[in-house]
Amino acid sequence: MGGPDLSRRSFLALGGAAAFAPLLVRDAFAQLETDTPLHGISVFGDLKYGPDFPHFDYADPEAPSGGRIVTQSPVRIYNQNFDTFDTLNMHVLRGNGAYGMTLTYATLMTGSSDETSSMYGYAAETVSISEDRLIWRFTLHPDAAFHDGTPITAADVVFSLTTLRDKGHENLASTLRGIESVEAVDERTVSVKLVEDAGISTILTTAGCPIFSAAWWEGRDFQGTLSEAPLGSGPYKVGRFNFGTFIEFDRVPDHWAVKRPVxxxxxxxxxxxxxxxxxxxxxxxxxxxxxILFREEFTSRNWANDYNFPAVTDGRVKIEEYPDETPSGGQGWFFNLRRPKFADRRVRQALGLLFDFEWTNANIMYNSFERSNSFFEKSESMASGLPSEAELALLEPFRDDLPPTVFEEPYIAPVTNGTGRDRDMMRRALALFEEAGCRLEGRRMLLPSGEHLTMEFLGNSDTFEPHHNAYIRNLSQLGIQANYRIVDAAQYSLRQREFDFDVVVSRFTMAMFPSPFIRLVFGSAGANSPGSFNMAGIANPAIDAVLEKIIDAKTQEEYVTANRALDRIIRAEHYVVFQWHKATRWLAYWDNYDRPATSPKYDTGVLDTWWTRPDRIQATGMRA
Structure with a gap:
């Protein structure tokens, strides 16, 4: 089974503390003109689409509108839960937010799915930048409006940004604190001033924030749970819903931006x-x-055995392996370092050696996957070989605090003999346990404190149980008492949020451009912040320093270099037992749909660009 997911090269070597001084926003976007209204911005290189582009290449301007699609979401953002929802506010810590709410809000700018680091005007018609690149002035499109017909004003943008910065989910608010001030210059002009050391991620996040109606929210508690659909401005508005069961979004037929190129x-x-x-x-x-009319499959057993029901064999349901050109990210078992038993990296490495991927892949996953070793699989940011001079410039200041293996070839999990009981791996693991001061007495692995080493794997589905059981069987061979604990969706969400677990499975895909998201996963600031994505509780000064280099990178070369340095540290520290990845996405759908001839490079484009074919619906016997 593949679990759920939850969107560069040269470095000037500087000495000492100067090597870790933040790169300012004024050093980024160097190719952009200042004090000139721009239709888009690009972090690295030129924009693909010019000022007069008619539409994105992967969108068909002749696509008909109509019909419906029913699906589930494989990703979560902020407070969302894969299995349930109890609030229509996804931008705060409280509650379990509904999928799809992003469809209801316009943003100042929006990205394209065939570029990695570009944004184009959406609610903002243009943006201009001060010479020092600290002041960004957005001019709103004159047609920008909420669903009730009232115009989106600069005051609404000010309200939205300040509210999210001061009251929003920490994983968003932490980046928006790079805003020093935001003010309405006039009805249609917003000026955002960034703090001196803000990274470029601050402006990218700012441009992509939802725009709320200040008038609608007046007198309401933004941090409370929400059972009433807020006034939106996006292409859809909330339709029918039943908490915990389903939610529908209805297209706004006369949406104000329907003729905008984006x-x-x-x-x-x-x-x-x-x-x-x-x-x-x-x-x-x-x-x-x-x-359900569209499904992305994550379970190899289902994909190999179960897509043979009548609707597939007679062609009413289509299945395809869709090429995935995005970096695969990293999925794995995350150790909770907040618990002392996982504090020693040698213990973590030993535990990792007891996972037999080769046996699991062959016997449970139909050899559908490749072993993962990094959060940067399938990308140029994955480290290999010895560190380059540029990487060393980032790592050397912390040499005394890092494991020596950081400065060697990066760690790759050894290949087992595939029997499920590789004695060589067990001997290597036992040697590491003993080196860490543990000892095997009888059938019990004891920590240096004398405490029996036990592990509880937390989950919310029995689908993952066979994979855990195979791992648990090997752990038991060295006297480690482990079990797989399945809890309901609400308890699982709460325990994750409060870090009440030993080990949990998560997957994180890294952005292909400087983004604050990476700080949320690995940064010390989130190690003990409820709701943080820092599942392992990583609090490592070297990592924090490298994260800032990643987030504030001003060239592609610099971005890749910093990512590779981070990759070396994470792999040497063994915070995660990496699991697996594949080069395609498994899609299955009722044959009701058509799509553009050109597909987006970094997305499937299903909800974004597909459309309904009434003739095919009739052929499948489905209702429109």
Whole structure:
């Protein structure tokens, strides 16, 4: 099974503390003109689309609108939960936010799915930048409006940014604190001033924030749970919903931005519906019965054995392996370093050696996957060989505090003999345990404190149970008492949020441009912040320093160099037992749809650019 996911090269070597001085926003976006209205911005290199571009290449301007799609979401953002929802506010810590709420909000700018670091005007018609690149002035499009017809004003943008900065989910607010001030210059002009050491990620995040109606939110508690659909401005508005079961989004037919180049040919479905199931078997049966119309499959057993039901064999359901050109990210078992038993990296490395990927892949996953060793798989940011001079410039100041292996070839998990009981791996693991002061007495592995080493793997689905059981069996061979604990969706979300676990499975895909997201996963500031994505509780000064270099990188070369340095540290510290990845995405869908001839490079484009074919719906026997 593949778990859920939850969107560069040269470095000037400087000495001492200067090597870690923040790169200012004024050093980034160097190719952009100052004090000139711009239709878009690009972190690295030129924009693909010029000022007069008609539409994105992967969108079909002749795409018909209508019909519906019913699906589930494989990703989560901020407070979302894969299995349930109880609030329509996804931008705060409290509650479990609904999928799809981003469809209801316009943003100042939006990215394209065939570039890695560009944004184009959406609610903002243009943006201009001061010479020092600390002041960004957005001019709103004259047609920008909320769903009730009231115009989006600069005051609404000011309210949105300050509210998210001061009251929003920490994983968003932490980046927006790079805003020193935001003010409405006039009805349609917003001026955002960044703090002196803000990274470029601050402005990218700012440009991509939802725009709320200040008038609608007046008198309401932004940090509370929300059962009433807030006034939006995006291509969809909230339709019917039932907490914990489903939510629908209805297309706004006269949406103000329908003729904007960034929107032409996009968002063609009249209705998008997200279904919630707490059991993967139940959700698969719902797909077979036509209650779900599009499904991305993550379970290799299902993909290998179960897509042979009548609707597949007679062509009413299509299955395809869609090429995935995005970096695969890293999925694995995250050790909770807040618990002393995982404090020693040698213990963590030993535990990792007891996972037999080769046996698991062959016997449980139909040899569908490759072993992962990094959060940067399938990208140039994955470290290899000995560190370059540029990487060493980042790592040397912390040599005394880092494991020596950081300065060697990066760690790659050894290949087992595939028997599920590789004695060589067990001997290597035992040697590491003993080196860490542990000892095997009888059938119990004891920590240096004399405490029996136990592990609870926390999960919310029995789909993952065979994979855990194979790992647990090997752990037990060295006297480690482990179990797989399945809890319901609400408890799972709460325990993750409060870091109440020994080991948990997560997957994180790194951005292809400087983004504050990476700080949320690995930065010390989130190690003990409830709701943080820092599942392992990493608090490492060397990592913090490298993260700032990643976030504030002003060239592609610099970005890649810093990522590779980070990759070396993470792999040497053994915070995660990496699992697996693959080069394609498994898609299955009822044959109701068509799509543009050109696909986006970094997305499937399903909700974004596909459309309904009524003739095919009739052929499948489904309703529109």
């Amino acid at each position: 929107m032409i040919g996009r968002y063609n479905f009249d209705r998008i519906r997200y279904e919630y199931y707490r059991d993967r078997t139940a959700s698969f049966e719902a797909f077979k019965g036509g209650s």
